[in-house]
Amino acid sequence: MKNLILMLSCLFIYGAYANEDACIAARTNIVDKIKCLKKVKIKSITRYSLQYQKIEMTFTQPMDHQDSGSQQFEQRIVLLHKNIDEPMLLQTSGYAIFGVRPAHIARVFGTNQLQIEHRYFENSIPQKPDWKLLNIKQSADDFHAITVAFQKIYKKPWVNTGASKGGMTSTYHRYFYPDDVVGTVADVAPLSFSTTDQRYNYFLENVGGEDYRTCRENWKELQLKLLENRDLLLLRIQGHFSQLGSSDVAFEHSVIEAPFYFWQYGNPARCAKIPVNGTIEEMFQFLQSVAAINDYTDKKLTRFISYFYQAGTELGGPDNVTYHLEHLRKHEFQISQYTPKGEELIYSNEMMKKIKKWAENEADEILYIYGEFDPWTAAEYPMSKVGKNTTKLYVPAGNHGANFTKLVGKAKLQAYSIIGKWLEKKPQSMTKSKVVHTPALEDIEFELRKELKL
Structure with a gap:
C-alpha cells in the first residue's frame, strides 16, 4: 500500500508539470530535473569521481523522425554531471559507447559531458531495424532531440566533439542543426565521395x-x-x-x-x-x-x-x-x-557533396584536427572559402589518434584558445592531461578503434 501511495504521489508531482521547463525549474536536484524530461529513462546513478556523478540513461527516439507513427527505440546516453552552471561537452564515437570517462576537453576545461551512442549500434538498435533509416539525417535528428531536451537543464555553452566517425557525426549534426552548439571539435574526420575514393x-x-x-x-x-x-x-x-x-x-x-x-x-x-x-x-x-x-x-x-x-x-x-x-x-x-546480407546497397555521394559545399560556404566555429601520417587525412574537410571561423590544425607525424592535446607549439595554444572561447572558460591547466595518468575517453576509443580496425 505504501508503495502504491508513493507511486501515485510521484505521478502527481511530475504529472502536474505538463511543461518540462516548469518541472525543471521547480526541482533542485539534477536527477529530479532529468526526470522531468519525458523521453528520458534513468537506468543507474553512480558516483564516477569526486567531480562527476555518472547517470546512465536512454532517450526514446522514433526510428523515422519524419513519421510520428514510426517504431520507437531506446538510444543509450551517459551523463557525467559536474554542475549545471558549467558548459556541456556533447561527445560521440559515432559507433557504440566504448567506455565512459571524461574526454580531454571535459578534463582540461572542467565541463559536464553527455555521451551519445549512435543509432543502430550495440544498445541503440530498433527491434526491427529498417536499414534505409540508418542515414546522417536521422542520426542528426537523434542528436538534435537529445540536445534540445538537455539544454532545458544545461544552459551554459555547448560544444560537440568526436573522433573519426564521431567527428564526422558531429559535423553532420552541425550541418542540419547549426545552432545546437556554439562550436565543434572534429578530430581526424574524413569526407569521402566514393566507396573507392582514390x-x-x-x-x-x-x-x-x-x-x-x-x-x-x-x-x-x-x-x-x-x-x-x-x-x-x-x-x-x-x-x-x-x-x-x-x-x-x-x-x-x-x-x-x-x-x-x-x-x-x-x-x-x-x-x-x-x-x-x-x-x-x-x-x-x-x-x-x-x-x-x-x-x-x-x-x-x-x-x-x-x-x-x-x-x-x-x-x-x-x-x-x-x-x-x-x-x-x-x-x-x-x-x-x-554489409547486411540481403539488404539492398545503393551508394550515393549526394549528401557528402552537400556537406562539402556547406563546409566551404556556411560552416562556422569548427576546429578540425588531423594527423600528418594518418591516411584518413587524405579526405580532410575543406576550410571555409568565405571567411567563416573554421580552423584546421595538424599533429606532426600524427596518426588516427590526433587530438588537440597532441598539437605542438602555436597550434596547441591556438586550439586551447578556440575551445576556451566557445566554452567561455579558461583551461584548468594546459598540462592537465599529462598530470592525470588515467586515460581520457579519446585514448580508450583510439585503442578500441585500433583493435577493431575502424
Missing part, C-alpha cells in the same frame, strides 16, 4: 615523403611475399568467415589493408621492424600485429555491420593500393561484402 591511394603512395620511401616499398614487398605463401599461411587461420565467404578472402583482405592500418594506427618507428627479409612466420606475425585475421571473423564484423552499411550507402571510404598484387589476387574487395 585520394587515399595517392596519400598511401606518398605518406612520409622521401624519408619513408623505403618503408612504403618494404610494405609492398611484404604483401607480395605473404600472398605468395598463401596456401601455407591459410593453414594457420581459424575462425568463422561466412560474412566474407572464406578464410582465404579474409587473409587476402588483411594483406591488402595492412599498409593502411599501419599508417592509421602505427608509429613510423615501426618501419624499421617490417620483416621484409624475415621468415614466413615472422612476416605472418607482423601482419597479425597490424591487421589481424581475427578482425575479419563473423563475430568482429557483425558488431560493426551498421558502419559498413553507412559506408556503402552514404559515407564512402578508401580504395586500396593493389596494382602490385593483381597477379596474386583471387578475390574481389567490395564494401558490399561487409
Whole structure:
C-alpha cells in the first residue's frame, strides 16, 4: 500500500508539470530535473569521481523522425554531471559507447559531458531495424532531440566533439542543426565521395615523403611475399568467415589493408621492424600485429555491420593500393561484402557533396584536427572559402589518434584558445592531461578503434 501511495504521489508531482521547463525549474536536484524530461529513462546513478556523478540513461527516439507513427527505440546516453552552471561537452564515437570517462576537453576545461551512442549500434538498435533509416539525417535528428531536451537543464555553452566517425557525426549534426552548439571539435574526420575514393591511394603512395620511401616499398614487398605463401599461411587461420565467404578472402583482405592500418594506427618507428627479409612466420606475425585475421571473423564484423552499411550507402571510404598484387589476387574487395546480407546497397555521394559545399560556404566555429601520417587525412574537410571561423590544425607525424592535446607549439595554444572561447572558460591547466595518468575517453576509443580496425 505504501508503495502504491508513493507511486501515485510521484505521478502527481511530475504529472502536474505538463511543461518540462516548469518541472525543471521547480526541482533542485539534477536527477529530479532529468526526470522531468519525458523521453528520458534513468537506468543507474553512480558516483564516477569526486567531480562527476555518472547517470546512465536512454532517450526514446522514433526510428523515422519524419513519421510520428514510426517504431520507437531506446538510444543509450551517459551523463557525467559536474554542475549545471558549467558548459556541456556533447561527445560521440559515432559507433557504440566504448567506455565512459571524461574526454580531454571535459578534463582540461572542467565541463559536464553527455555521451551519445549512435543509432543502430550495440544498445541503440530498433527491434526491427529498417536499414534505409540508418542515414546522417536521422542520426542528426537523434542528436538534435537529445540536445534540445538537455539544454532545458544545461544552459551554459555547448560544444560537440568526436573522433573519426564521431567527428564526422558531429559535423553532420552541425550541418542540419547549426545552432545546437556554439562550436565543434572534429578530430581526424574524413569526407569521402566514393566507396573507392582514390585520394587515399595517392596519400598511401606518398605518406612520409622521401624519408619513408623505403618503408612504403618494404610494405609492398611484404604483401607480395605473404600472398605468395598463401596456401601455407591459410593453414594457420581459424575462425568463422561466412560474412566474407572464406578464410582465404579474409587473409587476402588483411594483406591488402595492412599498409593502411599501419599508417592509421602505427608509429613510423615501426618501419624499421617490417620483416621484409624475415621468415614466413615472422612476416605472418607482423601482419597479425597490424591487421589481424581475427578482425575479419563473423563475430568482429557483425558488431560493426551498421558502419559498413553507412559506408556503402552514404559515407564512402578508401580504395586500396593493389596494382602490385593483381597477379596474386583471387578475390574481389567490395564494401558490399561487409554489409547486411540481403539488404539492398545503393551508394550515393549526394549528401557528402552537400556537406562539402556547406563546409566551404556556411560552416562556422569548427576546429578540425588531423594527423600528418594518418591516411584518413587524405579526405580532410575543406576550410571555409568565405571567411567563416573554421580552423584546421595538424599533429606532426600524427596518426588516427590526433587530438588537440597532441598539437605542438602555436597550434596547441591556438586550439586551447578556440575551445576556451566557445566554452567561455579558461583551461584548468594546459598540462592537465599529462598530470592525470588515467586515460581520457579519446585514448580508450583510439585503442578500441585500433583493435577493431575502424
